[in-house]
Amino acid sequence: MAERLLVVEGVSKRFGGLTALEGVSFTMREGERLGLIGPNGAGKTTLFNCITGVYRPDRGRIVFRGTDITGWPPHRITRIGIARTFQIVRPLAKMTVLDNVAVGALLHTSDVDEARRKALEVLELVGLYEKRHVPAQSLTLIEKKRLEVARALATEPRLLLLDEIAAGLRPAEVDRLLDMLFEVNRRGVSMIMVEHVMRAVMNFAERIIVLQYGRKIAEGKPEEVARDPRVIDAYLGTEE
Numbered sequence: 053m054a055e056r057l058l059v060v061e062g063v064s065k066r067f068g069g070l071t072a073l074e075g076v077s078f079t080m081r082e083g084e085r086l087g088l089i090g091p092n093g094a095g096k097t098t099l100f101n102c103i104t105g106v107y108r109p110d111r112g113r114i115v116f117r118g119t120d121i122t123g124w125p126p127h128r129i130t131r132i133g134i135a136r137t138f139q140i141v142r143p144l145a146k147m148t149v150l151d152n153v154a155v156g157a158l159l160h161t162s163d164v165d166e167a168r169r170k171a172l173e174v175l176e177l178v179g180l181y182e183k184r185h186v187p188a189q190s191l192t193l194i195e196k197k198r199l200e201v202a203r204a205l206a207t208e209p210r211l212l213l214l215d216e217i218a219a220g221l222r223p224a225e226v227d228r229l230l231d232m233l234f235e236v237n238r239r240g241v242s243m244i245m246v247e248h249v250m251r252a253v254m255n256f257a258e259r260i261i262v263l264q265y266g267r268k269i270a271e272g273k274p275e276e277v278a279r280d281p282r283v284i285d286a287y288l289g290t291e292e
C-alpha cells in the first residue's frame with residue numbers, strides 16, 4: 053500500500069458559536085490529487101487554514117508523513133513540506149517574477165544565487181521562464197496564477213493546497229492551468245484542490261471530498277460524488 057501522506061483525524065474548529073468544522077477525517081496517499089468541494093461557508097478554507105497552521109483545530113489531529121503537526125506554526129509546516137496558493141493572488145507587485153519565486157526558495161537556502169537558480173527551474177516548469185524579468189504586476193491573470201503556483205513550489209512542497217485556482221479564468225485557460233498542475237503532480241507533488249469550478253476539479257481530482265456545514269457528507273471518485281443525492285441536495289439547497 054502506498055505511504056500515507058496526510059491523515060486528518062476528527063478535526064473540529066469553532067468560531068464563537070459557529071461550528072466551521074465538525075469531526076472531519078480523511079487520509080491521502082503519496083502522489084494523490086484530491087478535490088475538496090462544498091457550498092459557500094462549508095469549511096473548505098478553514099480546513100486549509102488548520103492544515104497550514106493558520107488555525108489550531110479545537111479537536112482532532114493532523115499527521116503529515118508520520119509526524120503529528122497539529123498546532124504547529126505556519127513556517128514550520130511550510131518547512132516540513134506543505135505549501136498553499138491563495139484565492140486572491142497577491143504577488144509582490146514591483147518585484148520581478150524571478151525574485152517573487154526566489155523569496156520562496158530562500159526557505160531552504162540563505163544563498164540568493166542558489167535561490168534564483170531554484171526559482172528559474174520552477175519558472176520553467178510553470179511556463180513563466182520567458183517572463184522572469186518583468187515585474188509581477190504586469191502579468192495577466194492566468195500568469196499570476198502560474199506565479200502563485202511557482203511561489204509555492206519554490207518552497208519544495210510534497211503537498212500543495214490550491215485555493216480556487218481556476219476562479220476568474222476562461223475555460224481554455226483552466227485547461228492550460230490543469231495541464232501544468234498535472235505535470236507538477238507527475239513530478240511527485242500531491243495536491244488538494246478547493247474549487248468551485250466543477251469542471252476543473254472533476255477533471256483534475258482522482259477523489260473528491262464534499263463538505264457541508266463543516267461536516268464531510270461524501271467522499272469518492274468524481275463520477276460517484278457527482279451523482280450522490282446528498283451532494284446534489286447540498287448544492288441545490290444553498291443559494292450560490
Ligand SMILES: Nc1ncnc2c1ncn2[C@@H]1O[C@H](COP(=O)(O)OP(=O)(O)OP(=O)(O)O)[C@@H](O)[C@H]1O
Pocket residue numbers: 067070071072090091092093094095096097098099
Ligand atoms: N476567522 C473567522 N472568524 C469567524 N468565522 C469564520 C472565520 N473563518 C471562517 N469563518 C466562518 O466559518 C464558516 C466556514 O467558512 P470557510 O471560509 O471555511 O468556508 P468555505 O467552504 O471556504 O467557503 P467559500 O467557498 O465561500 O470560500 C463560515 O460560516 C465562515 O463565516
